[in-house]
Amino acid sequence: MMKPYECTQCGSTDFEDINLKKVRCVYCGSLFHLLKNEPTLSINDGANVVFGKTANVEVRGDIQIEKGARVDILGKVTVLKGKKQQEFSLKLIKG
Ligand SMILES: [Zn+2]
Structure with a gap:
């Protein structure tokens, strides 16, 4: 079954569900814990980020901008919060 995350290996x-929290990659057989999270976009000190005029960026979770980072937003940046737009990540159990 196609999933909204990809095998880190x-x-x-394409994954098969083992149970609600575990999946196995159909291609290489790696087993993963499925972690749900809301990632934070983090812009670090010293970074110089420009979202241009034609930018249309959707950030799921939070934007965290460190002191010292330079961020110019000329385009559209949308921050989505809430559980409906959930991202997933995988933690490898064994390859
Ligand atoms: Zn794989």
Whole structure:
């Protein structure tokens, strides 16, 4: 079944469900814990980020901008919060 995350070992998005919290990559057989999280976009000190006029960026979670980072927003940046727009990440159990 195609999933909204990819295998960290081979890049496949085709997984079989083992249970609610575990999936296995169909291609390379790696087993993963499925972690749900809301990632934070973090812009570090010293970074120089420009979202140009034609930018249309959607950030899920939070934007965290460190002191010292330079961020110019000329385009559109949308920050989405809430559980509906959930991202997933995988933690490798064994390859
Ligand atoms: Zn894989």
